[in-house]
Structure formats: structure tokens, C-alpha cells
Amino acid sequence: MxxxxxxxxxxxxxxxxxxxxxxxxxxxxxxxxxxxxxxxxxxxxxxxxxxxxxxxxxxxxxxxxxxxxxxxxxxxxxxxxxxxxxxxxxxxxxxxxxxxxxxxxxDRLNRVAVSAAVAAGAPGVVVASSGNHGASAAAYAARAGLPAIVLTSADSPPAVQAFARAYGARVLSVPAERRWPLLREIVDRLGYHPVSNQTVxxxxxxxxxxxxxxxxxxxxxxxxxxxxxxxxxxxxxxxxxxxxxxxxxxxxxxxxxxxxxxxxxxxxxxxxxxxxxxxxxxxxxxxxxxxxxxxxxxxxxxxxxxxxxxxxxxxxxxxxxxxxxxxxxxxxxxxxxxxxxxxxxxxxxxxxxxxxxxxxxxxxxxxxxKDVGVGTRTFPVTENPTLEDLR
Amino acid sequence: MxxxxxxxxxxxxxxxxxxxxxxxxxxxxxxxxxxxxxxxxxxxxxxxxxxxxxxxxxxxxxxxxxxxxxxxxxxxxxxxxxxxxxxxxxxxxxxxxxxxxxxxxxDRLNRVAVSAAVAAGAPGVVVASSGNHGASAAAYAARAGLPAIVLTSADSPPAVQAFARAYGARVLSVPAERRWPLLREIVDRLGYHPVSNQTVxxxxxxxxxxxxxxxxxxxxxxxxxxxxxxxxxxxxxxxxxxxxxxxxxxxxxxxxxxxxxxxxxxxxxxxxxxxxxxxxxxxxxxxxxxxxxxxxxxxxxxxxxxxxxxxxxxxxxxxxxxxxxxxxxxxxxxxxxxxxxxxxxxxxxxxxxxxxxxxxxxxxxxxxxKDVGVGTRTFPVTENPTLEDLR
Incomplete structure (x- = not known):
């Protein structure tokens, strides 16, 4: 077989x-x-x-x-x-x-797309994403030993920002309208392999x-x-x-x-x-x-x-x-x-x-x-809890 | 077999x-x-x-x-x-x-422990936990159609607090020293099945x-x-x-x-x-x-x-x-x-x-x-990013 x-x-x-x-x-x-x-x-x-x-x-x-x-x-x-x-x-x-x-x-996409970067002999991977895609690409690039650049936006949730940064990628928060032009520049001038979109x-x-x-x-x-x-x-x-x-x-x-x-x-x-x-x-x-x-x-x-x-x-x-x-x-x-x-x-x-x-x-x-707002709310402590607090 | x-x-x-x-x-x-x-x-x-x-x-x-x-x-x-x-x-x-x-x-523990609660005919599940254990017990109780009470502490990370609350359990933040006595009371008086510890x-x-x-x-x-x-x-x-x-x-x-x-x-x-x-x-x-x-x-x-x-x-x-x-x-x-x-x-x-x-x-x-500090940090935006910002 x-x-x-x-x-x-x-x-x-x-x-x-x-x-x-x-x-x-x-x-x-x-x-x-x-x-x-x-x-x-x-x-x-x-x-x-x-x-x-x-x-x-x-x-x-x-x-x-x-x-x-x-x-x-x-x-x-x-x-x-x-x-x-x-x-x-x-x-x-x-x-x-x-x-x-x-x-x-x-992760299913990035196993395949980062594989393309490796197979193509690219010196790195670049992705524009404010969420899951960027972090996943960073993880697969890390696993493959390739540098990664993640272009993210400031409006993604803070926990997701930490997530994208966890895998050692170079993460840059940029205005939304600057993401795609910069991505193209990174592809054209650094030869990085893009795993996100570049077209209209x-x-x-x-x-x-x-x-x-x-x-x-x-x-x-x-x-x-x-x-x-x-x-x-x-x-x-x-x-x-x-x-x-x-x-x-x-x-x-x-x-x-x-x-x-x-x-x-x-x-x-x-x-x-x-x-x-x-x-x-x-x-x-x-x-x-x-x-x-x-x-x-x-x-x-x-x-x-x-x-x-x-x-x-x-x-x-x-x-x-x-x-x-x-x-x-x-x-x-x-x-x-x-x-x-x-x-x-x-x-x-x-x-x-x-x-x-x-x-x-x-x-x-x-x-x-990964949702907006997760981790931004604190909850009150019940100092002397009784069963009544559970009704 | x-x-x-x-x-x-x-x-x-x-x-x-x-x-x-x-x-x-x-x-x-x-x-x-x-x-x-x-x-x-x-x-x-x-x-x-x-x-x-x-x-x-x-x-x-x-x-x-x-x-x-x-x-x-x-x-x-x-x-x-x-x-x-x-x-x-x-x-x-x-x-x-x-x-x-x-x-x-x-989740491996809670599949088994919540099963014990179901098999024992308990009216609910109770757990004292400031992290993964509480949320997991809440998820398995929800899946089994049993009410759950999670006794958590205020020092668990805010995202984990949201996590424990996501599954519809009754979550009470209580001082650490009150958690075990309250758990015992819930077990003794409400008949809830405990899936966390009660002993010295x-x-x-x-x-x-x-x-x-x-x-x-x-x-x-x-x-x-x-x-x-x-x-x-x-x-x-x-x-x-x-x-x-x-x-x-x-x-x-x-x-x-x-x-x-x-x-x-x-x-x-x-x-x-x-x-x-x-x-x-x-x-x-x-x-x-x-x-x-x-x-x-x-x-x-x-x-x-x-x-x-x-x-x-x-x-x-x-x-x-x-x-x-x-x-x-x-x-x-x-x-x-x-x-x-x-x-x-x-x-x-x-x-x-x-x-x-x-x-x-x-x-x-x-x-x-689930870590302490995840989601508490914000990152600066690079307003006019160039390749220089990636060096």
C-alpha cells in the first residue's frame, strides 16, 4: 500500500x-x-x-x-x-x-501549510491573523524549527494575544489595514512562506x-x-x-x-x-x-x-x-x-x-x-458561605 | 469478550x-x-x-x-x-x-468519579477546586444532567474562573479555609456526591x-x-x-x-x-x-x-x-x-x-x-510597521 x-x-x-x-x-x-x-x-x-x-x-x-x-x-x-x-x-x-x-x-490546515513551507525550503512562515490561525501557524513552525512572523491586531482578546506569543514567534500587533501589505512585503523581501491570504x-x-x-x-x-x-x-x-x-x-x-x-x-x-x-x-x-x-x-x-x-x-x-x-x-x-x-x-x-x-x-x-471577555471579569468572594448561599 | x-x-x-x-x-x-x-x-x-x-x-x-x-x-x-x-x-x-x-x-478522573455519582443515585456533584478539577467535574455533571456545585477560591486566574462557570454549575468563590467544611456540609445535608478530597x-x-x-x-x-x-x-x-x-x-x-x-x-x-x-x-x-x-x-x-x-x-x-x-x-x-x-x-x-x-x-x-497572568497583559500596536520592526 x-x-x-x-x-x-x-x-x-x-x-x-x-x-x-x-x-x-x-x-x-x-x-x-x-x-x-x-x-x-x-x-x-x-x-x-x-x-x-x-x-x-x-x-x-x-x-x-x-x-x-x-x-x-x-x-x-x-x-x-x-x-x-x-x-x-x-x-x-x-x-x-x-x-x-x-x-x-x-491545526489541520497548518500541518499541511507549514509542510509546504518546509518542502519549499522557505526560511520562515508568515501569517496575518487575530486568532487561532496565527497561534496554530506559530506552533507548527516552532515544531518544524522554522521562524514565524505573526501579524495580529490589537483587538484580539488579551488571552489570545498571549497564545499567539507563546510559541516563540515574532508577533507584531499592527493596524488591520496594514496587515496584508506588510505580509506581502515579508513574503517578497524575506522569502517567508505565507500561510494566510494575500488576495482581494x-x-x-x-x-x-x-x-x-x-x-x-x-x-x-x-x-x-x-x-x-x-x-x-x-x-x-x-x-x-x-x-x-x-x-x-x-x-x-x-x-x-x-x-x-x-x-x-x-x-x-x-x-x-x-x-x-x-x-x-x-x-x-x-x-x-x-x-x-x-x-x-x-x-x-x-x-x-x-x-x-x-x-x-x-x-x-x-x-x-x-x-x-x-x-x-x-x-x-x-x-x-x-x-x-x-x-x-x-x-x-x-x-x-x-x-x-x-x-x-x-x-x-x-x-x-479564546473568547472576547474571558478573563476580564472578577467574581466576588463569599466570606462566610453557608448552604443558603447556594440556593 | x-x-x-x-x-x-x-x-x-x-x-x-x-x-x-x-x-x-x-x-x-x-x-x-x-x-x-x-x-x-x-x-x-x-x-x-x-x-x-x-x-x-x-x-x-x-x-x-x-x-x-x-x-x-x-x-x-x-x-x-x-x-x-x-x-x-x-x-x-x-x-x-x-x-x-x-x-x-x-477529565479522565471525572468521567469515572461523576459516573460514581450517577451510579449512586446522588442528586448532584460537589467539588472544591481552584482550577481544572472543578471545571472538569462541572462539564461531566452537565453532560450527565446532574447539578454541580464548585467551591473555588478567589486566587484562581480570572480566565479559569470563567472556565469553571461556563458549564452551568453553581460556583461559589470562598476563602480557602472554608472550602472543605462547606464541602462536607453539602455532602452531609444535600446528599451531593463529592469528587474532591475531604480528609486530613x-x-x-x-x-x-x-x-x-x-x-x-x-x-x-x-x-x-x-x-x-x-x-x-x-x-x-x-x-x-x-x-x-x-x-x-x-x-x-x-x-x-x-x-x-x-x-x-x-x-x-x-x-x-x-x-x-x-x-x-x-x-x-x-x-x-x-x-x-x-x-x-x-x-x-x-x-x-x-x-x-x-x-x-x-x-x-x-x-x-x-x-x-x-x-x-x-x-x-x-x-x-x-x-x-x-x-x-x-x-x-x-x-x-x-x-x-x-x-x-x-x-x-x-x-x-489556564495559567496565572494569561490575558492580563496588553501589547503595544506598531502604527506604521516596516520590516525594520521585525529585526
Missing amino acids: IRTSLATGQRSLGDRATAYPLFPPLTRGCPATSTGELAYPLEVVYDYDRVDRRLFDQEPGPDLARWAPLLPPLAAPTLGEGGTPLVELEGVFVKDESRNPTWSHK THTGHPFGPEGYKTIAYELFLQLGAVPAAVFAPTGYAELLFGIWKGFTELRLLGLTGSTPRMYACESAAGSPHAHALDTGAPAAIVEAGPSAAYGIAGGVGGHRGVLAVRESGGEAVRVSDQELRAAQDALAGHGLWQELSGAAGLAAYRRLGRAFDGPVVCVATSSGF | IRTSLATGQRSLGDRATAYPLFPPLTRGCPATSTGELAYPLEVVYDYDRVDRRLFDQEPGPDLARWAPLLPPLAAPTLGEGGTPLVELEGVFVKDESRNPTWSHK THTGHPFGPEGYKTIAYELFLQLGAVPAAVFAPTGYAELLFGIWKGFTELRLLGLTGSTPRMYACESAAGSPHAHALDTGAPAAIVEAGPSAAYGIAGGVGGHRGVLAVRESGGEAVRVSDQELRAAQDALAGHGLWQELSGAAGLAAYRRLGRAFDGPVVCVATSSGF
């Missing part, structure tokens, strides 16, 4: 007939199909004919290397990402991604969603079936697209006969994918209002989310902060404390209120420790 | 010939051997002759129910605890327990360390061998004893021929187990000085840690906050951000500086998000 990568190249999501070699990763989108207003991402293609189906006889444990044939080369070492449990509650299955090495789904509509790292595919593989093994629907918190929709791609591969390999409907669970404060789908655009940029769900409340969307929703017969669902808080409380009430953004899957499922003919999966992306 | 619990009773660690039925769990230590100055814990005994060795043919994934024959009855539902990865660095294997449902090792030297819940045994089972399967040494952060030593017991069971079942040396990795601020071992006492209470490693810096020890170290040929190792910080930095430098207490395993291994003839495991117990 072949245990090494069967990746053969990149192809454009603007025109799937437009192909490129696997390296270098086209981190500024597809040069042939992108315009000044709209950038198209790329995806990795594989020699599927050579994939041994016994790959799916294994248990869905940690370390993405177990899926090596269906991933780009994993040149960076593992931190034990993936293999996260599925917890059933309220009639849905919650995929708890807070159980990753840096306690979010981003989101394209991100072409290898990134490949890491998220493994969620589909795990769900298939954990459920022993294809879910009827998957609800995923959606910022740039790399997660949503990755999971979708994984299920299409399982079908392509003849392992499954169906695919799930994919639901892009967006903060109502922005929801660029809902907007693009409403207007028939390949991707959209919208004005983003205020939201405490800072992980998914941006205004910049991308083509991946539109593809995943359209091809799967799903929808984009807008959820308010109030609905997010209710879902967050419901999850915590069953023992899972999620970041507000991380509860968007359950929030959107509840909002949609639709019955499905099969298992429903809500992806929960990240730990409650 | 028998897949249900083979637990048959409890026995005293003060005198292993003194036996009790499995229920009720003796949460105030062994009544026959304990004195006013020294309390002896109990442990669970099993019908080992009926254990099918094929139990150890499985993968070490999440949900302790996979080890049901060697655990007390698991009446409380899972949150997907256990199955944590092993990450190799600096020549040791780090068992990353921050990958549990509430991001610490305590530590005995804790008799079922608790059984949950930690599963770390030994996982290590055996992950390494394909018995480690030469295990370094575990040690507060009350339930973790240390539990891992030790798991390895003794593997030997008893004929699956292994050796057991590891067990190292109690204590904060030098307290180190009651080191003191007991130095003086030949079954357990000790010492004055505890200041330390930021609040998870392991108490003055109250118990007999379990003394047993595990003595019987295994290990040692208790005192580590300073400075040594803990160096180990914490080293772990983060490889991509693992641990709470200060959680780095005690690696800190003690480094301090001991001893070569072992076989794999060395350092247990890393908890996420860096």
Missing part, C-alpha cells in the same frame, strides 16, 4: 481545466483566472487511481500522516492533530475540534483545505455512514470547502454513494458567502458590522464556500450573536465550552430548523478560552 | 487485606486504617481472571468506555476523554493531556485514579513497550498513582514483563510527597510557599504518591518555578503550550538529568490558557 503523497499538481477553482505543478504553491490565487476584483483559489489534485481503499480501514486517530496518500507531502512534523471525537447531543453529532494541539481546527477575495493557501478534508474521512469512519448535512462555522470557508472535498473524494473512490449537504454558518455581521450565493456572484466582499464572534465575522469571502454550498445542495445560514450565544450555552450545558464562533454550526442548525434524513454533524471549532 | 465492568470492590491502601463493597464509594478514606492525623485512600479491585487480553488489541482512542472491564461502572456519558497523542521532543515522549474535553488530564491527608475519590490508569494502557499501545520512566506533575498524586496502577495491571495480566519508575514531579514550594519519602512517613502535610504553579503547589500530600514512588523504584523531584518556566518555554518552543504546572514532568526530567534504558514519558497535563 502506497503511504506517501499521491498529489500531482494544483488546479484552478476558477477553471478546473487550468492546471499547475504542485510546487510552488500558488499562494496568490490562480494567475490565469483571477482579476483585480475577484481572485480564484487553487486546489490540489491527486492520482486517485493509485489510492488503496484500505486506507479507510484504519481508526480515525491523531496525526494527519495516516492520510498521507491524499494530502500534499507532510514535510513538517506532527503535533498529533486530528482524530477529534464526535459527541452526540440534541440529536446532532458535534465534531469537537477544540481537541487539536492548539485547541482549534486550524479570499484564496488563502492552496494546500490549506486539504488538511480539513481529513474531517470528512474521520466522520465517515466515526459514523459508519455519510452524514446528511454538515454545519461548519464559516469565515473564509476553507473548513467548509475542505470537508466538502473530502466527501467528494470518498464518493470518487467508490467508498460512499452520497455526499452531505454543506451549510456555511456565517455571522450575520458579515456573511459574504450568503451574499455571494444570494446574488449569484463567485465570491463577495461585504461591509462587516460588529460581532463578538471575531473568528467568523469578517466581510471578505471566497469562491471555495460558494462552490461547496452550491455543489452540495446546501445553504449559507446567517446567525446573530444572540443565536451564537444560545448555541454556545447549549453546548456548554452538555459539557463542551466553545468559542462563540465555534458554536456557529449548532446555531445555524437550530436556526434552519430543518429535518434531515440521516445524521447531522455540527463542527465545533475552538475552545471557549 | 466481557465489555462491562469487572470491578468487584474497594480495598484499603492502608492495609490491602481490608476490603469493602464497591458501593458506596468511600469518599472519606478507609475507616479502618485512617487516624485523625493520617487518612488512607482506597482503590478499586477487579476480577482480573476474567479480563480478556484482546482488550489491548484496540487503538488507544477517545472514550474511556473502551477500557470498561478495568474501570468502575461508567454510568455517566463520555465527552470523548482520553486517547491523547504522544509527541516526541528532546528525546522524551510528551503525553499531551491538554487534548482532553476540558483541556486537562482531570489526601484520599480524594476512591474511583478517581482508575480513570488515570488508562494513560498507562495508552502508553503501552502507543510505544509498543513499557517506558523506563514516567514523569508526572504531582499535586495530590492521583495521576501518578493511577498511571502506576495501570502498569502494574498490565504486568499482572501477563501483557508486560516490567514496570516503569514513577517520578512525582512536585513544585518545590510544597512537595509533600518528597517530604514523606524523605522522612519515611506514609503521607505528609507541609507548609506551602508561593508558586505560580497553582495546580501542584499545595502542602497536602497523600499515601498514593508515596506508594507509587516506593513500589516503582522512582523518586519525588522538587522543581522550582524557574525550572518550570524553562520547561514550559521548551515545550512551547516545540509547539506545545502548557500550563506552568503541566510542564512539571519535563522540568523534573531535566533536573534529574539521569539516563534511562528505555523510553521516557513526561506527562503534560493542561493547556497554557
Whole structure:
């Protein structure tokens, strides 16, 4: 059984007939199909004919290397990402991604994206992120022995600022509008490998969603079936697209006969994918209002989310902060404390209120420790407590 | 193959010939051997002759129910605890327990202890804890649909206070000296099941360390061998004893021929187990000085840690906050951000500086998000950043 990568190249999501070699990763989108207003991402293609189906006889444990044939080369070492449990509650299955090495789904992406940096011989990794992505990239860079630069913004929660700084990266808090230009400069002049987006509509790292595919593989093994629907918190929709791609591969390999409907669970404060789908655009940029769900409340969307929703017969669902808080409380009430953004899957499922003919999966992306306001409140001490204080 | 619990009773660690039925769990230590100055814990005994060795043919994934024959009855539902990865660095294997449902090792204990509360028909669960233990108990009680009371102290970090409150428990911040009397009152008058200690030297819940045994089972399967040494952060030593017991069971079942040396990795601020071992006492209470490693810096020890170290040929190792910080930095430098207490395993291994003839495991117990001071610091914004700011 072949245990090494069967990746053969990149192809454009603007025109799937437009192909490129696997390296270098086209981190500024597809040069042939992108315009000044709209950038198209790329995806990795594989020699599927050579994939041994016994790959799916294994248990869905940690370390993405177990899926090596269906991933780009994993040149960076593992931190034990993936293999996260599925917890059933309220009639849905919650995929708890807070159980990753840096306690979010981003570790799946960064194992793959930092591997690209190592494989490309880059002298370092650079990422613009105000949250999980930056810390996760810093952790994987540290593990791989590569320097990392994290460009963050001052409005990320203080605990998350400490988190991003914990792994020894060079972290610079910069004004939001300066992040992307500086990132480009670091890429162009220092040769650092970018693991976050550089384009007008989101394209991100072409290898990134490949890491998220493994969620589909795990769900298939954990459920022993294809879910009827998957609800995923959606910022740039790399997660949503990755999971979708994984299920299409399982079908392509003849392992499954169906695919799930994919639901892009967006903060109502922005929801660029809902907007693009409403207007028939390949991707959209919208004005983003205020939201405490800072992980998914941006205004910049991308083509991946539109593809995943359209091809799967799903929808984009807008959820308010109030609905997010209710879902967050419901999850915590069953023992899972999620970041507000991380509860968007359950929030959107509840909002949609639709019955499905099969298992429903809500992806929960990240730990409650990362939320705005955590650690800013102090609580009074009861000096002479009695049982009465507990009524 | 028998897949249900083979637990048959409890026995005293003060005198292993003194036996009790499995229920009720003796949460105030062994009544026959304990004195006013020294309390002896109990442990669970099993019908080992009926254990099918094929139990150890499985993968070490999440949900302790996979080890049901060697655990007390698991009446409380899972949150997907256990199955944590092993990450190799600096020549040791780090068992990353921050990958549990509430991001610490305590989830293994609480799956088992909250199960005892459910099985005993208790109307609720009560716990005295300023950190991980309280939040984990609250999460498992929530999952089981039981009310929980958490007695915490004002000096736990604000983020950890939010953590303990996230799961819907009734949380009361009380002065440290009032915690244990109030806990006893809640147990006696409300009938709540206690999952933390009530005795003069530590005995804790008799079922608790059984949950930690599963770390030994996982290590055996992950390494394909018995480690030469295990370094575990040690507060009350339930973790240390539990891992030790798991390895003794593997030997008893004929699956292994050796057991590891067990190292109690204590904060030098307290180190009651080191003191007991130095003086030949079954357990000790010492004055505890200041330390930021609040998870392991108490003055109250118990007999379990003394047993595990003595019987295994290990040692208790005192580590300073400075040594803990160096180990914490080293772990983060490889991509693992641990709470200060959680780095005690690696800190003690480094301090001991001893070569072992076989794999060395350092247990890393908890996420860096739970540390004192996380989230209290703000970082300056660089208004007009250039590459010069990154030099």
C-alpha cells in the first residue's frame, strides 16, 4: 500500500481545466483566472487511481500522516492533530475540534501549510491573523524549527494575544489595514512562506483545505455512514470547502454513494458567502458590522464556500450573536465550552430548523478560552458561605 | 469478550487485606486504617481472571468506555476523554493531556468519579477546586444532567474562573479555609456526591485514579513497550498513582514483563510527597510557599504518591518555578503550550538529568490558557510597521 503523497499538481477553482505543478504553491490565487476584483483559489489534485481503499480501514486517530496518500507531502512534523471525537447531543453529532494541539481546527490546515513551507525550503512562515490561525501557524513552525512572523491586531482578546506569543514567534500587533501589505512585503523581501491570504477575495493557501478534508474521512469512519448535512462555522470557508472535498473524494473512490449537504454558518455581521450565493456572484466582499464572534465575522469571502454550498445542495445560514450565544450555552450545558464562533454550526442548525434524513454533524471549532471577555471579569468572594448561599 | 465492568470492590491502601463493597464509594478514606492525623485512600479491585487480553488489541482512542472491564461502572456519558497523542521532543515522549474535553488530564478522573455519582443515585456533584478539577467535574455533571456545585477560591486566574462557570454549575468563590467544611456540609445535608478530597491527608475519590490508569494502557499501545520512566506533575498524586496502577495491571495480566519508575514531579514550594519519602512517613502535610504553579503547589500530600514512588523504584523531584518556566518555554518552543504546572514532568526530567534504558514519558497535563497572568497583559500596536520592526 502506497503511504506517501499521491498529489500531482494544483488546479484552478476558477477553471478546473487550468492546471499547475504542485510546487510552488500558488499562494496568490490562480494567475490565469483571477482579476483585480475577484481572485480564484487553487486546489490540489491527486492520482486517485493509485489510492488503496484500505486506507479507510484504519481508526480515525491523531496525526494527519495516516492520510498521507491524499494530502500534499507532510514535510513538517506532527503535533498529533486530528482524530477529534464526535459527541452526540440534541440529536446532532458535534465534531469537537477544540481537541487539536492548539485547541482549534486550524491545526489541520497548518500541518499541511507549514509542510509546504518546509518542502519549499522557505526560511520562515508568515501569517496575518487575530486568532487561532496565527497561534496554530506559530506552533507548527516552532515544531518544524522554522521562524514565524505573526501579524495580529490589537483587538484580539488579551488571552489570545498571549497564545499567539507563546510559541516563540515574532508577533507584531499592527493596524488591520496594514496587515496584508506588510505580509506581502515579508513574503517578497524575506522569502517567508505565507500561510494566510494575500488576495482581494479570499484564496488563502492552496494546500490549506486539504488538511480539513481529513474531517470528512474521520466522520465517515466515526459514523459508519455519510452524514446528511454538515454545519461548519464559516469565515473564509476553507473548513467548509475542505470537508466538502473530502466527501467528494470518498464518493470518487467508490467508498460512499452520497455526499452531505454543506451549510456555511456565517455571522450575520458579515456573511459574504450568503451574499455571494444570494446574488449569484463567485465570491463577495461585504461591509462587516460588529460581532463578538471575531473568528467568523469578517466581510471578505471566497469562491471555495460558494462552490461547496452550491455543489452540495446546501445553504449559507446567517446567525446573530444572540443565536451564537444560545448555541454556545447549549453546548456548554452538555459539557463542551466553545468559542462563540465555534458554536456557529449548532446555531445555524437550530436556526434552519430543518429535518434531515440521516445524521447531522455540527463542527465545533475552538475552545471557549479564546473568547472576547474571558478573563476580564472578577467574581466576588463569599466570606462566610453557608448552604443558603447556594440556593 | 466481557465489555462491562469487572470491578468487584474497594480495598484499603492502608492495609490491602481490608476490603469493602464497591458501593458506596468511600469518599472519606478507609475507616479502618485512617487516624485523625493520617487518612488512607482506597482503590478499586477487579476480577482480573476474567479480563480478556484482546482488550489491548484496540487503538488507544477517545472514550474511556473502551477500557470498561478495568474501570468502575461508567454510568455517566463520555465527552470523548482520553486517547491523547504522544509527541516526541528532546528525546522524551510528551503525553499531551491538554487534548482532553476540558483541556486537562482531570477529565479522565471525572468521567469515572461523576459516573460514581450517577451510579449512586446522588442528586448532584460537589467539588472544591481552584482550577481544572472543578471545571472538569462541572462539564461531566452537565453532560450527565446532574447539578454541580464548585467551591473555588478567589486566587484562581480570572480566565479559569470563567472556565469553571461556563458549564452551568453553581460556583461559589470562598476563602480557602472554608472550602472543605462547606464541602462536607453539602455532602452531609444535600446528599451531593463529592469528587474532591475531604480528609486530613489526601484520599480524594476512591474511583478517581482508575480513570488515570488508562494513560498507562495508552502508553503501552502507543510505544509498543513499557517506558523506563514516567514523569508526572504531582499535586495530590492521583495521576501518578493511577498511571502506576495501570502498569502494574498490565504486568499482572501477563501483557508486560516490567514496570516503569514513577517520578512525582512536585513544585518545590510544597512537595509533600518528597517530604514523606524523605522522612519515611506514609503521607505528609507541609507548609506551602508561593508558586505560580497553582495546580501542584499545595502542602497536602497523600499515601498514593508515596506508594507509587516506593513500589516503582522512582523518586519525588522538587522543581522550582524557574525550572518550570524553562520547561514550559521548551515545550512551547516545540509547539506545545502548557500550563506552568503541566510542564512539571519535563522540568523534573531535566533536573534529574539521569539516563534511562528505555523510553521516557513526561506527562503534560493542561493547556497554557489556564495559567496565572494569561490575558492580563496588553501589547503595544506598531502604527506604521516596516520590516525594520521585525529585526
